[in-house]
Amino acid sequence: MLAASATSVPMFLVLSACAGPDPLAGPPPLSADARGLLDAVAGEQDLISIYKKTMAAYSPLASALAPLLAEHQAHLTQLRARVIEPPGKTIPSTAAARPAIPGTREAAVAGLRAAEQAASTAQLRRLAATSPSLAQLYASIAASEATHVTVLSARDLART
Amino acid sequence: MAPDGLQALQDALAAENAAIYGYGVAGAMLNGEDQASALTDWRLHQEARDTLQAMITKLGATPVAASAAYRLPFPVRDAQSARRLAATLEEGVTRAYLGLVAVSDRTLRTFGALAMQAPANRAAAWRGSTVAFPGMPTPGA
Numbered sequence: 001m002l003a004a005s006a007t008s009v010p011m012f013l014v015l016s017a018c019a020g021p022d023p024l025a026g027p028p029p030l031s032a033d034a035r036g037l038l039d040a041v042a043g044e045q046d047l048i049s050i051y052k053k054t055m056a057a058y059s060p061l062a063s064a065l066a067p068l069l070a071e072h073q074a075h076l077t078q079l080r081a082r083v084i085e086p087p088g089k090t091i092p093s094t095a096a097a098r099p100a101i102p103g104t105r106e107a108a109v110a111g112l113r114a115a116e117q118a119a120s121t122a123q124l125r126r127l128a129a130t131s132p133s134l135a136q137l138y139a140s141i142a143a144s145e146a147t148h149v150t151v152l153s154a155r156d157l158a159r160t
Numbered sequence: 161m162a163p164d165g166l167q168a169l170q171d172a173l174a175a176e177n178a179a180i181y182g183y184g185v186a187g188a189m190l191n192g193e194d195q196a197s198a199l200t201d202w203r204l205h206q207e208a209r210d211t212l213q214a215m216i217t218k219l220g221a222t223p224v225a226a227s228a229a230y231r232l233p234f235p236v237r238d239a240q241s242a243r244r245l246a247a248t249l250e251e252g253v254t255r256a257y258l259g260l261v262a263v264s265d266r267t268l269r270t271f272g273a274l275a276m277q278a279p280a281n282r283a284a285a286w287r288g289s290t291v292a293f294p295g296m297p298t299p300g301a
Contacts, residue, residue: 019236067290074292132262136296139261139273143254143280143294150281151290 033134036126037082040138042096043119044076049095050115054108057101061109064157068148075141082134106158113152120145165263166216168256168272170224173212175256177226179205179249185232186249190240198246201282203255208275243286250283251295258295 007065030038030077051069055062102108127135137155183202190198213223236245258277260272280294 068168071290071292078293120277127261127269127273128266135269135273135291136258138263139258139269139276140293140296142273143258144278144290145290146277147281147284147290147294150284 002066022151030043033130034083036130037079037134038091038121040126040141041076041079041083041091042077043122044072044079045093045095047115047119048076050099050101050112053099053101054112058105058108061105065112066152068151071144071148075144078137079141082137109152109158115146116152118137162264165260165265165268166219166221168263168268169212169216169219170200170221171259172253172256172272172275173209173216173225175253176205176209176212177251178230180209181226181230182232182245182249185236186242186245189236192241194239194243197285198242201246201250204278204282204287215255224276247286250279250286253279254283254295255297 013122048069051065051072055065055069080091098110120142123138123145127138127142130138178199183198183205184301187195187198187202216223232245233248234241234244251290254276257276260275261269263269263272276295283294284290
């Protein structure tokens with residue numbers, strides 16, 4: 001019956017949710033906290049993917065976008081450090097989203113701006129019900145993404 | 161309201177009071193657009209102070225008073241050090257609002273998370289660059 005208890009949800013545990021699993025009971029259901037953390041990891045991976053594609057498509061933007069990409073990579077590192085992977089399982093390391101990069105530089109920058117705003121708002125939804133330290137990490141990342149929205153709103157960025 | 165929420169609100173108010181004082185010092189060393197920005201930011205901190213004072217009073221507590229003077233983190237003698245002071249003040253306020261995100265009250269958490277975004281943006285503007293983790297004690301941690 002061990003195999004029958006497997007769920008379709010990937011089995012990852014958050015540090016704060018480790019409450020002595022029974023080895024015979026199969027994987028415990030994923031807590032809301034763990035799902036939030038995995039969503040945050042996936043969100044950062046998606047953003048990183050969009051940045052890389054945008055920089056590849058519009059090389060004049062690369063130098064302006066590189067610091068923002070580096071900050072997202074730092075976010076991802078910190079978020080992934082909070083996830084415990086059970087033996088034999090790994091967190092998907094590739095982005096799930098495959099967005100098309102818009103055909104003009106202005107639209108590409110606008111797309112990044114919208115993605116940053118959406119990511120920032122999503123962090124705020126996660127922080128109410130989690131541990132104080134994870135809540136602060138989400139809030140700090142949300143604020144970082146808010147500063148990215150400002151950078152991406154600079155009038156000359158889309159035209160440089 | 162749990163006591164941790166009230167203390168975090170008082171800490172945020174103390175940071176706003178320090179910023180209001182500091183912008184007075186920084187503004188005197190700036191001119192042109194920078195001085196106009198400092199004046200705008202000074203007013204925004206006064207509004208934020210009023211909001212925090214009202215929240216604390218509503219909880220039946222006495223808002224912490226501003227000090228008559230504050231020790232500056234470094235000498236401010238020219239425009240460059242004044243801009244650096246403004247960035248430092250905004251970082252202090254950002255950090256104080258991030259303290260609210262660790263309290264047990266969910267409404268206050270969200271308030272702190274939203275309130276830290278404006279000072280994080282102003283800090284980036286004065287610094288001329290963004291950071292990965294606004295408000296966190298050590299950069300990159």
